Amino acid sequence: NAGVTQTPKFQVLKTGQSMTLQCAQDMNHEYMSWYRQDPGMGLRLIHYSVGAGITDQGEVPNGYNVSRSTTEDFPLRLLSAAPSQTSVYFCASKGTGRHYGYTFGSGTRLTVV
């Protein structure tokens, strides 16, 4: 049982480049979300999804796009990277009922130069 898998673990981008951060879960969770972590700011919600085909914005959505075509995958796209997007990104999925709880991936450390 792999849980939540994020790739890549590290990435360096040049300003203006695009990329996709991958997130996959194998727990059949409907709820998935993306957070970014910055020093002194805690983790802030970027986008989330309550099921395939349904996404919504979080606290800091600007500059990021998401889609949810399958239950398993929830990729995060940076269309034109900016230095302000230098951060550590975490994907999470949430179980329900007696399996309620959040499972986090190991993170992607992104640097935009």
Place this chain on the structure above:
Amino acid sequence: AQSVTQLGSHVSVSEGALVLLRCNYSSSVPPYLFWYVQYPNQGLQLLLKYTTGATLVKGINGFEAEFKKSETSFHLTKPSAHMSDAAEYFCAVSLPSSGYSTLTFGKGTMLLVSP
């Protein structure tokens, strides 16, 4: 409006001393509450959570937290600190306004443990 407030960005204790990390939330309806720990260059590890039921929650590594509705608090405690407890700790809430489907985090408290 800040939903979660962690008092003190850094807390220093001596090994063997009581650990107390403070967390207050703002919500008219009690949220679900979580404490996570993050060691350097690692991901988040769940220490404990409160959803319903008993207000004193025991977690891993000897940590516990008590939900106090009247004080809107969920402080994290450990009777005796170990050097291995040095890490950053995050309090988080899941609010009814989000359908309990996302987390709102505090800004974190770095715990420093001295010999």
